[in-house]
Amino acid sequence: MSVEAHEIVPMPAPADKGATIPQAVRRSLSSPWATALVIVLTILWTIPTFGLLVTSLRPSGPAVNSGWWTVFTDPELTLENYVEVLGGGDVMAGGILPYFFNSFAIAIPAAIFPLVIATMCAYALAWVPFRGATLLFFVIFALQIVPLQMALLPLLQMFNLGWSIGPVTVIPDLDLGGTYIPLWVAHTMFALPLAVFLLHNFMAQLPRDLIEAALVDGASHFTIFWRIILPLSVPAIASFAIFQFLWVWNDLLVALTFAGGTPDVAPITAYLANIVGSYGAKTHLITAGAFIAIIVPLIVFFALQRFFVRGLLAGSVKG
Amino acid sequence: MIWQQVLDGIPKLGTAAAGVAVFFGLLLIVFFILGRIRGRLANPVAMLAFLGPAVILLIIGLVVPTFQTVYKSTFNASGKKFIGLQNYGWIFTTESNQQVLINTASWIVIAPLFSTVVGLVLALLLDRMRRESIPKSLIFMPMAISFVGASIIWGLVYAYRDPSQEQVGLLSQVVLWLGMEPPNWLLLQPWNNFLLMVIMIWIQTGFAMVVLSAAIKAIPSDVVEAATLDGATGWRLFSRVTIPMIRTTLIVVVTTIMIATLKIFDIVRVMTNGNFGTQIVANEMYSQAFVQFDVGRGSALAVILFLGVIPLVAYNIVQLRKERAVR
Numbered sequence: 001m002s003v004e005a006h007e008i009v010p011m012p013a014p015a016d017k018g019a020t021i022p023q024a025v026r027r028s029l030s031s032p033w034a035t036a037l038v039i040v041l042t043i044l045w046t047i048p049t050f051g052l053l054v055t056s057l058r059p060s061g062p063a064v065n066s067g068w069w070t071v072f073t074d075p076e077l078t079l080e081n082y083v084e085v086l087g088g089g090d091v092m093a094g095g096i097l098p099y100f101f102n103s104f105a106i107a108i109p110a111a112i113f114p115l116v117i118a119t120m121c122a123y124a125l126a127w128v129p130f131r132g133a134t135l136l137f138f139v140i141f142a143l144q145i146v147p148l149q150m151a152l153l154p155l156l157q158m159f160n161l162g163w164s165i166g167p168v169t170v171i172p173d174l175d176l177g178g179t180y181i182p183l184w185v186a187h188t189m190f191a192l193p194l195a196v197f198l199l200h201n202f203m204a205q206l207p208r209d210l211i212e213a214a215l216v217d218g219a220s221h222f223t224i225f226w227r228i229i230l231p232l233s234v235p236a237i238a239s240f241a242i243f244q245f246l247w248v249w250n251d252l253l254v255a256l257t258f259a260g261g262t263p264d265v266a267p268i269t270a271y272l273a274n275i276v277g278s279y280g281a282k283t284h285l286i287t288a289g290a291f292i293a294i295i296v297p298l299i300v301f302f303a304l305q306r307f308f309v310r311g312l313l314a315g316s317v318k319g
Numbered sequence: 320m321i322w323q324q325v326l327d328g329i330p331k332l333g334t335a336a337a338g339v340a341v342f343f344g345l346l347l348i349v350f351f352i353l354g355r356i357r358g359r360l361a362n363p364v365a366m367l368a369f370l371g372p373a374v375i376l377l378i379i380g381l382v383v384p385t386f387q388t389v390y391k392s393t394f395n396a397s398g399k400k401f402i403g404l405q406n407y408g409w410i411f412t413t414e415s416n417q418q419v420l421i422n423t424a425s426w427i428v429i430a431p432l433f434s435t436v437v438g439l440v441l442a443l444l445l446d447r448m449r450r451e452s453i454p455k456s457l458i459f460m461p462m463a464i465s466f467v468g469a470s471i472i473w474g475l476v477y478a479y480r481d482p483s484q485e486q487v488g489l490l491s492q493v494v495l496w497l498g499m500e501p502p503n504w505l506l507l508q509p510w511n512n513f514l515l516m517v518i519m520i521w522i523q524t525g526f527a528m529v530v531l532s533a534a535i536k537a538i539p540s541d542v543v544e545a546a547t548l549d550g551a552t553g554w555r556l557f558s559r560v561t562i563p564m565i566r567t568t569l570i571v572v573v574t575t576i577m578i579a580t581l582k583i584f585d586i587v588r589v590m591t592n593g594n595f596g597t598q599i600v601a602n603e604m605y606s607q608a609f610v611q612f613d614v615g616r617g618s619a620l621a622v623i624l625f626l627g628v629i630p631l632v633a634y635n636i637v638q639l640r641k642e643r644a645v646r
Contacts, residue, residue, distance in 0.1 A: 041437070041458065046457050051476070069489070097324035101329075101331040112342070120369040120370075130363075136374075143377060146384075147624050149620075149625075151380060153621070154387040181338075185380075188376060190380065221365035225369070256605075269468075286471060290471040297465070301462075302456070
């Protein structure tokens with residue numbers, strides 16, 4: 001049992017390849033020109049990233065003072081920039097590694113929490129009959145409309161000062177500054193509307209007999225959830241988890257707002273945005289740092305492209 | 320040196336693991352206790368336990384903040400004095416802000432349009448190629464790169480040096496090879512806005528291509544055959560059959576990229592920080608709220624973004640529901 005992209009986004013199932021392609025269009029476009037155009041566009045799309053990689057591998061002198069394409073006439077490459085950026089040397093005191101670890105420490109829980117909570121919510125909406133289930137589902141779905149920016153200021157204040165309505169303290173000041181918790185919580189909150197929507201759609205398609213049989217046997221909803229729903233939903237959860245992991249890994253706005261720029265909690269994107277401003281002349285080091293930051297998503301992307309595409313197609317409407 | 324850094328980093332992963340463990344621990348305890356309840360209360364209790372966490376987080380994280388932000392947008396910088404709609408007046412009447420609004424408007428028109436058109440062309444062309452997976456992967460790849468990373472990548476392309484010196488920016492060098500003199504790209508108003516949009520287009524084209532390609536593959540063969548028998552070929556087939564058949568997907572792609580573009584903040588922040596006439600609403604909101612600490616203006620700008628997103632998301636939802644109803 002697996003969730004296909006077309007089950008979570010408006011995309012009709014791909015029919016037999018070949019037979020479905022407009023033959024006439026195919027004939028008129030399958031000229032050498034078409035192939036050439038694709039090759040040109042592919043090269044255009046790849047060159048900027050290739051330039052980053054090459055620059056990051058060149059010694060400081062040439063990297064700063066000549067274009068990366070001169071590497072073809074002056075092929076001198078080194079890993080020194082990476083040693084400096086990773087370990088932290090004279091220029092980059094402390095290096096990038098603390099931020100690299102922060103990114104993992106933020107992104108992994110921030111991918112797990114919303115998915116588990118959303119799975120529970122989606123299960124109740126789909127399989128525990130109660131009045132107003134449809135309305136609640138629609139309200140949660142509609143919350144996707146709220147952009148992150150709307151929630152940033154009030155949330156920041158809540159994390160910093162607690163939250164009280166008049167004299168009643170609803171959430172006390174928990175002194176969470178300098179921990180990952182505000183980041184985990186914020187990312188979890190922002191991921192929920194979409195996650196609930198997608199998982200609900202998936203779960204509603206699970207066989208009714210299975211769940212009803214378990215209920216008749218006297219299993220509680222909790223048992224059904226752990227033993228039946230969760231295992232069956234793994235494919236849908238995995239697809240969305242990959243999307244959510246990359247989303248959090250690449251996020252800058254939430255990171256800057258809730259983590260500041262300290263090596264204690266700030267992720268790699270915040271560090272990069274910071275060094276671009278302050279080390280503008282150290283091209284060779286900035287490019288090495290940038291490549292370290294994008295290598296994780298690229299590995300995930302190329303290794304799990306199928307899942308990534310599903311998650312992305314599904315997640316592309318994320319608020 | 321590096322190993323020391325790695326050793327220092329491991330406790331951070333431990334913290335994350337502990338966080339996950341505590342989370343699941345709490346969940347198990349709650350499930351274990353509430354799972355013992357039988358009889359008439361079983362269903363309501365289960366409902367509360369399953370819905371509670373999500374509903375509470377959504378109320379605290381999205382519902383309440385939305386009202387708070389709207390409320391705060393009517394207050395002054397320190398958030399203490401009520402000033403009515405003055406912050407909105409400031410947004411719409413200040414000259415620099417009108418520039419911000421115009422820039423944002425051109426972003427949400429140009430970036431989605433170009434990404435979708437190029438994505439559609441690529442989807443059509445790739446459909447006919449034998450080895451479509453390699454170009455597809457490479458063009459789709461920028462989608463996995465963060466906006467910050469993409470900005471650094473494109474910073475290299477746009478780098479400017481005096482034409483008498485050796486060039487480091489690819490774009491400048493290409494212009495020199497063509498026998499012209501390169502300008503200082505990111506200072507070149509208003510074209511610098513378009514250069515920043517190119518980064519967004521670079522990222523979103525792959526998305527448009529993948530989704531549209533799937534939609535094209537899904538056009539039923541009998542429709543195409545019937546059209547071909549009626550004599551439709553080439554452009555006519557494309558405009559009369561292919562485009563109408565993928566119309567809904569096309570609209571969803573455009574609106575989805577529009578929503579992403581409206582909220583984009585990282586590219587402008589990293590490339591120019593909104594200087595040289597490139598400011599957009601999302602970055603101005605961040606600057607006002609977290610650099611100038613003007614809560615009122617920051618909130619008002621967030622509300623503007625909200626109002627901009629609403630029709631797009633609403634339209635998207637209607638389209639999604641329509642499509643779902645059809646199938």
